[in-house]
Amino acid sequence: SDADMKFFLALVTQTDEARRAFENHPVVMDAVAQGLSQERYQKFLLELYHLVWHFNTVSAAATSRLADSHRQVRYFLYQHMQEEKGHEDWVLNDLAALSVSRDTALAYAPSPHTLALTGYNYWAADRKHPCSVLGMLYVLEVIASVYGGPLANAQKERLLLQGELGVSFINSHATLDAEHMRELREIANTLDDAES
Numbered sequence: 001s002d003a004d005m006k007f008f009l010a011l012v013t014q015t016d017e018a019r020r021a022f023e024n025h026p027v028v029m030d031a032v033a034q035g036l037s038q039e040r041y042q043k044f045l046l047e048l049y050h051l052v053w054h055f056n057t058v059s060a061a062a063t064s065r066l067a068d069s070h071r072q073v074r075y076f077l078y079q080h081m082q083e084e085k086g087h088e089d090w091v092l093n094d095l096a097a098l099s100v101s102r103d104t105a106l107a108y109a110p111s112p113h114t115l116a117l118t119g120y121n122y123w124a125a126d127r128k129h130p131c132s133v134l135g136m137l138y139v140l141e142v143i144a145s146v147y148g149g150p151l152a153n154a155q156k157e158r159l160l161l162q163g164e165l166g167v168s169f170i171n172s173h174a175t176l177d178a179e180h181m182r183e184l185r186e187i188a189n190t191l192d193d194a195e196s
Helices: 002-023 026-034 038-065 068-084 087-097 102-107 112-128 130-159 168-188
Strands: none
Touching (some): 026 130, 038 130, 038 168, 068 130, 130 168
């Protein structure tokens, strides 16, 4: 029914302009078409590591704040966290395939942009509304499902990577996240309070 689609449809509608701006950004268009240089791709993965590493802890912070009235969101996040556990190691493996050691990757200081995004997600889960974590999930799922495959292919071609070496994280999430998007739509549509 229309009422069932209200929250997810509102989420899609309210973020549509930003999504289109992202899709049409010259850097994104070039990356998907041509891939990134090895140096830029390494930096991309180094930044991505921190987002992936904090994904479950942000989700855990949100679940700890969810009232029982949002129990279904809590259980959804528990399951999603289990599925995402250890995926930061995939990013480290991709970096190793690109000659970036584990020690170098772990010592890398993320950019202010990555820190701001991560910090905002913690703040929103703690202070705004714990269901805000679903917005973070939505953005990551859209990006991964739409761009993961094309970016992985472009990187393989540009850097002459064999098989999944160097692209295992982004390539796997291109297929995983289509199903995740369906699950996210279902859980988002259970929300009906004005605060979330």
